[in-house]
Each structure stands twice: as structure tokens, then as C-alpha cells.
Amino acid sequence: MILVLLIVILMAGGILALIGGKWSHSFPRGVALASCTVAFLMMLSLWLGRYKGFNIDADSNWLIEYHKEWIPSFGISFHLAVDGLSLLLLVLTCFIGILAVLCSWEEIRERTGFYYFNLLWILAGVAGVFMAMDLFLFYFFWEVMLIPMYFLIGIWGSENRVYASYKFFIFTQASGLLMFLAILGLYFVHGNNTGFYTFNYFELINTEMPPQTAIWLMMGFMIAFAVKLPVIPFHTWLPDAHGEAPTAGSLILAGLLLKTGAYGMLRFVIPIFPGAAAEIALPAMALGVAGILYGAVMAYSQTDLKRLVAFTSVSHMGFVIVGIFAFNELALQGVVMQLVTHAISTGALFIMAGMIKERLHTRDLGQMGGLWTQMPRMGALGIVFAMASLGLPGLGSFIAEFLILLGTFNAQVWITVIAASGLVLSAVYSLRIVQKIFLGPPRGQLAADLSGREMMIMAALTISIVWLGLFPQPIINTARPAIVQLVQMLEPGNSLQSHQSYVK
């Protein structure tokens, strides 16, 4: 029930904000903050409450389930369930949600009701995606997060917002359509095999199909997730969407929406099509490595701060796809870690870009420089997150990238070696960010250092990234049952065995 409640709180909060926004300018943000905080506390208490229970020996790694028939004649049900992996991402969703509300606090002054409605519904959609165990429902939530995001970019974005929102919408929608076709394909293949037509994930996971069919259906899923992640050459919507979106929009895009792509691969592509996934492992890893290097070089060349950070995301997500297709526990744990730490470190960089824009009214790096003199606090925090971006040990991102590379080394030595060269390039672009914004001669702009609210946001992010870097074990322990099971599925001869694991 707590799972349904999570979605209800977020959606109801959104509607309340929409209605309240007609009368009061500041009411919606209060509602939004309240519902995100309640959702966060709920998920946190769920996590802490279950923390002792995450062990692999338990016969089920699913923690909670909620199952109601929805459209029984088509085999569609309202089916939510979470395991450790989902739970981590849900906690992350609520955490980023709170920060998104806080960083919109002063920035958004127009149509606040509708703004916070969209914000909360995106969060609800993301939360739904992380919980849905019915493929139809999954697709439904996939759309729920897309449309409000389109509005968020299109209405509250900067100059080129319309172009960016169209581009975002078309890329995601077109690839989402492919996924929908693949879902239907899977539905019919399974139905033809068994005479039992259903969208239930736990049933579809055991669908037997000829390898050729599996490849085609998997590609439908894969492309949708690859666009979201993004994997090159599908990344080009990202810099535009990130660049034009309001701060909270960029934060949610980088922190959450990209993660749904990775989650989709872990939850659907590998378990449903283990054989086909193994077939494309090498090309997928090659694309991942290409993304690491290409994103890094692109990031270096950008002059727009938000576009620059967007390209660093392309580079970091390259590590994710390399890690996923390395198919071993080390790399997959690294992937989970990367999902969490990237949300925090890149989110922080976007928030910082927003704060700078509020002060200087520009995203152009050429017009910044020497800001340290006036903003030493932001400068220091900027260095922390630039270091997180280049994977400095002691910060969470290092654990993620180290585990991914270590795991991948076992699978593909040369892929790892090339991917590791991305560590040098990440230093090059990260230090350029610091140099261009904070160092060099001061240009005499007037810019106040961080306010109390801003310090609070950045402090939460800084503490998180350091905590993840020094004490990553809670994350690893939580994800372990799900990851171990995933690895077992991939072992040869194991792929078609039953992996049904319902809640006791």
C-alpha cells in the first residue's frame, strides 16, 4: 500500500498545487515541498526499516508488492513491486524531488501552480517507472514522466525552449513508440505460446522465443532506453533539453530521467532477453566507450555551461552502459553506484549553473571568470563537484567508476583500457569548468555568495557525495540481492529457468 501511497501523494500534491496556484503565488511551492518531504521520509523509513533484510539467502528479493486487476480482459493489472534496486532509486527520486522544489523556490515566478503540478507529476511518473511490474502500466508511467517534462522545458525554459522541448518530445516519444510495439510483440508471443495473454512482468520474463524474435523485440526496448540514457548516437536531444530547461528541469533530467534508461536495461532488457543481450554486449560496450570519449571531448568544447554539463552526462552514462554489458557483479554494483552518484554530482553542477545564471544572467562561460573572489563558498563547492565529476577517490563517483572499470576488466580488457582513458579527459573538462567560472582575473561582476537556502541545498549534496565515497556499503548491500539475481540469470544455461520470485 505504501507504494500506491507514494504515487498518490505526489499526484495529489500536484493537483493541489494546480488548484491552489489560482489564489496564491507561494502556496504551490509549499505543497510541493511538503509532498516531496513526506514521500522522501516514507521511502527512507521503508529503506531503513528493511535494511537488515537485504540478504541473498532470502527466497525472494522483492520487498513489497501491490497487485490489483485493472483491465482484466487484456491481462492488464495495476502491479507495483520494489526490490533493493528500485528502493534505492525511489529514495533518490524523492531526494532529488526535494532539491528540485528548493532550487525552484525563487527562480519560478510565473504560473507556479502549473509548474509544481508538472514537477510533481514527473516525479510520480519516475516513481511509477521504478515500481511498475506490469508492462502496460510501465509504459503508462513512461508517458506520465514525459509530457509534464515537455511542458516544463517548453514553458519555463530559456530562449530556445520551444525547439528544445520539441526535440526532447520527439526523441523520447518516437523511441517510446518502439518500446510499446516491442511490449505488444512480447505480449502476443507470450500469449501465443501459452494461451495466456498478460502484461505481467513475472510471466513475461519466462517467455520462450526464437533468438531472431528476441533480438528484434529487445531492440525495441533497447532503443527507447538508449535514447533516455543516452547512448550515442541518440544523445543529441540531451544538450538542448538540459541547456534550455529551468534548473529543476535539468536536475530531474540528469538525476532521474536518464536513470530510467539504465533501470529499464537492468529490469527488462537483461531479464527478459538474456540471450539476445549477450549477443549485443560487445557492440553496446563499444558504443558506451565511444560515448565516454565523445561526450568528454564535446564537453570540453562547449562554451555554454549547461550544455557542457549535459555532455559530461553523456560521458558518465557511457560508463553505465559499459558496466551493464560487462554482466558481472562488480560492474553492475558500479552501475548502481554510478546512477546514484551521477544524480548527485551532476545535479549539483546543474544547480550551480542555475545559481550562477540567477546572478549573472548568462550561461556563457566566456562571460564568467574570477568569481572566486566574490563567491568563495560556491567556488569551494564547485571544486568539490568538479572533483566528483572527474572521479576523485573519497567521493562517491570514484567508487562507481572504479567498480565499473574493475568489473569490465574481467569481461573486456581493451574496452576497459580505452574507457579508463576517459578518466584523463574527465580531468581535462572538469578543471576547465573550475578555471572558466571561478579562477582567472575577476571581471568585476557583482555576485552575492550563496544564501542560506542555497547553502542548505549544496550542503545536502556535498554530504551525500562524501558519504557515498567513504561509506558506500549501504548502497551496495541494498542492491546486492537484485544484482546477484541478475548475474545468475546471465549465466549460460540459466537464462530460461524460472526466476519467479514473488513476495512471500
Place this chain on the structure above:
Amino acid sequence: MENLLWLIPALPLAGFLILATLAVVGAGKKITALVGAGSICLSALVTLVVGADFLGAAHESGTYSQTLWTWLEVAGLSIKMTLTLDALSLVFIFVITFIGALIHIYSAGFMEEDRDYTRFFASMNLFVFSMLILVLADNLLLMYLGWEGVGLCSYLLIGFWYEKPENGYAARKAFTMTRVGDTAMAIALFMLFYQSGTLVIGEISTAAPGIWTPNSTTVTCIALLLLAGGLGKSAQLPLQTWLPDAMAGPSPVSALIHAATMVTAGVYLIARMHVVFGLSEVAQTVVAVIGAVTLLLAGLTALTQHDIKRVLAYSTISQIGYMFLALGVGAWTAAVFHFMVHAFFKALLFLAAGAIIEALHHEHSMFKMGGLKDKMPVIFWTFMAGAISLAALPLISSGFYSKDQILWYAWGAEGGSPLLWAVALLGAFITAIYTARMVILTFWGEAKTEISHYPGKRMTIPLVVLAFFSVFAGFIELPHNFGHFTLFSDLLHGVMPETALRVDVSSEWIFQLLAAAATLGGIGLAYFYYYKQPQRLENLRQDMVLSALHEFWFSGWGFDKLYNVVFVRPFLAIAKLNKADVIDQLYTGIVAGTDGLYRLVARTQSGSLRWYIMGMVIGAILILGIQMML
């Protein structure tokens, strides 16, 4: 008392955290100095207590470990936050905390006028913490944390005066070039993990002989990758070019990070992993050859520099070259001994040079100094103490004992050879020349720049202490034929093997005489050209070949240019060329194509009846025509 080990790195960390808070709150310089220097002094005291206790306890395994918490545990990989103390790390933490404390005290005076006093001490404290973690780590991943942490602090402190863009450039250059080495080292870690199933250094060292057959490709590969990490941090060929530029940082930074401690991390790494290196003759030879070539190249470059700090920087590269040479020939303890002695005298030289530069209105060029012998006597005498040690003046300087040992082992150790020895001897000759040149130009002759103010007590006392150690630290290890006092190597032999010799020790005195002759000859040469007959030097400058050579050496053998052409410019060109993202052009192409097609078709909808009728007629004719043809 050994269980206070954790305090040694914890105190600087606490110092850093307090200073970071103070930077936000805003605090007076007195409190900053007290916290900044106090934390390191306390750490040095704890080091004394722990060290004395450790030596007294005489552990059977020769190590003392303290586990703080489990850092990471995934699928067979288990990394603990464990600190390990053995004789090797004891030497290093001693040098780090003691020289660190002296440099911090000096900085309290040196940086007095600086606006960012708190930021300076915060970064310095963070550095000392990272460096201590590096040498106390019991596993390679924790060492990597310290390893990259010192890189960060080096970056922060090279670019400390951030308003000048060239300082920022130097800082980024240092970070990026060392990162190249770090990445190679990370790959070595991966290989080690899959080969040995652990990253704990002690376990690897114990298991190594059982895992790898000597000289197998794998072990050579691992050793060379580790070496690459060391080359980056220790500024050895071919990753040496960042160190001279790193002199953009304040002088205490150069003394602490770029002379005494961080740049010797590569030496530490190889000494720490000596079992792995010992299994590969190829890797050992590479280490020795790189050391020999580097010491010669950097020495010749130091001969030509004008900036006193750059002379010292190249001299540092050259002296670390000696340490690598020693490691390469298997003279492990000799390398560590030279590290310690070098840390004392080079820190001293940098601090003294900093005091001179500050006294002379931030003048760096030695050709604009001169005549300081009588005006700044304390600086002069302490600088001389460092300089004789650097030049290895026979019998009375520490540098003689540590360098003589390396020269002798370059010939006599199992991995040694006459060629390596000859290069090292030539290097000693060059070292003497550039040291004497530096001293003569700075302190003799006529004064060319007015002295603006004199260093205070906080600056001179550390200099005197360091001068004492620069002269006398060498006496804890005396050659076979000369007292044969081996306190230092005895201490280390629990950790590292004794150096195997290929020749008899009886000939050692010949090599000592030759080394002494090289030093004295070098000093004599410099004295002749720079003091006695400077006009002869002018005549030499007229020579085309010599001046071209001078130019080439002055530029550091053209490495910067080479890297610019091969790496930097192509990268910038690609980045600039593809700024608009060529892949996006594909999608814009699709959009433009659709758009064009739409415009084309839209033109037919003109609203003009004639065109519509015409269109219908043409259509009808076409359809009829096609039908007829079929």
C-alpha cells in the same frame, strides 16, 4: 601507544575541516596559523611517540596495522580502511610530518600578507593528510585515494594565486599529466586484483613469487603500469614537464609538495611494491634507465635556467632520477635514504629561495640577485648547508653519503652497470656545476636588487633546523670502508631486501674518490666561469652551436613543444571543429529534408485555379499514358 596511529593523519584532517569552517565563518590570521601549523606539529609529535613505541615493540612481522572500517565489499573485493606502519612508512611519515611542520611554521610568516591565508593552510593541511594516507595505506585502493588526493592539493596550491591565468594553466597541466600516470596505475590495480585476488599490499607481496614466474609478461606489464603511475607523480621522463611549471605556487608549496614529499610518491610506490618489481628484470632495467636519463636531462636543463626556483625544480627532477636509478639497480634502501636526505636539503633550498625572492620584490631571476652573502647572513649560511648537500661535498655533507651510495650501487649492485654508473657520475659533476652557479650568482658579486624586508623568526628558525639535518642526517648511514655505520638500512631491511652486489666491496674507495673528484671539479668549473672569469662565459655564448644547445636545454629539451604538437593541439582542434556535434547534424539534416519537402509540396497549393486545372490535366495524361504503355 601505537594505537594512536590513526591520529597522525586525523590531526591534519581535523585541521583542514576546522580551517574550512573558519574560511566560511571568517577568522583572524592568528587562529588560522595556530590551527594550520598546530595540527601538523601535533601530528609530528604523535609520530614521534608512535614511532618510538613501534621500534620498541619489535613486531615479529615488522608491521603494525589498525583497521578503521570496511570501505568496500563487493563480490570478492574487500577493501578496508586500514593503516599499516612498517619501517618504510615510518621513514616517510617522519619526513612528512616533521618537514611538514617546519614548512607550516615558515608559511605562517611567509604568507602573512596574503588575503587567502585560511585557504592556504586548509589546502596544506589537506595535503599532509592525503600524503599520510598514501604512505600509511595497507591496500592499493586506499593508497590511490591518497595518491589522487595529493594531486588535488597540488592542483589547488599551484594555482593558489588564481587571478593569473598562467598559474591556473600550470595547475591544470600538473593535474592532467599526473592523471595520465594515475590511469595507468589504476589499470595495474585491476590486473593485480584479478591475478592475486586482493589489493592488500602485504598479501600481494607474500603471494607474488607463487603467482608469477619471474620475468613473465604479466608481471612485467603490471610493474610497468605501476611505474607509469610513479613517473607521473615523480615527474620522471616522459611525464616530467609539469614540475617546472608547478613553481607558480608559493615557495612553501614547492618545498613541501614539489620537493620533499609528493614528488617522491613514485619512489615510495616502487619501494613498496619492490617484490613485484623484483620479479621483472625488464621493468627494473626500465626504472634504472629512466632514472639515469632523467637525472642527466634535468641536470643539463638546470644548468641553463635563470629562475632560481626553476633551477631547483629541475634539480628535484634530477635528484629523483637518482632515486629511480637506485631502485632500478635494486638498491632499495639507498633510494629511500637519498629520499630522506633530499627532502631535508631540498625543502631547505626552496624555503631559503622563497625568503630571498620575497626579500627582493618577488624577483625570481638569479641574474638580478647577487651580493646577498653579507646582507642576509642567516639565509646565506642555511642555503649553503643545503647547497653543499645537493652538490654532495665530500665528507661533510649528508648528500655525499646518500649519493655516493647510489653511485657505488649503480656500478656494483646486481642490476648495475658501468654505463649507468658513468651517467650517474656525469650527473654528479653537473649537479655540482649548477649548484655552485646558483650559489655564486645569488650570493656573490654585486647586489642588483634592493632588499625590501627581512624574513622574521618564524621563517628563519625552520631554516636553521633544516640546515642542521641537511648536514648531519647523512651520518646515520656510512659506507663500508668508512665507519660502516648502517643504522638506516638496518631499520629498513625488515621491509626490503639487502642490495645484492655483483662486485667486491674492496674497490669502493676508488668510486668514492671519483665521485668526490666530480663534485669538486664541477664546483671548480663553476667558480672559474661564473666568478673568476665571467668574460670567458661571454665568449662561449658567441658560439652558434653552444648557444643553440643552450636554447634547447633551456626549453627543457623541447618536450613542451612536442606535447603541444602531438597531444594538445590536435585535441583542441578536434574539440573546436566538432563543437556543434556532427551527430546532431544528421538529425538537423532529417529535419531540414522534411522541411524542404514540405515547402516544395506546399507551393503547389497556390490557390490559383489555372495551376490546379493544369495539374489535373497533367495527372490525367500521365495516368492515361501509363495505362497505354502497359
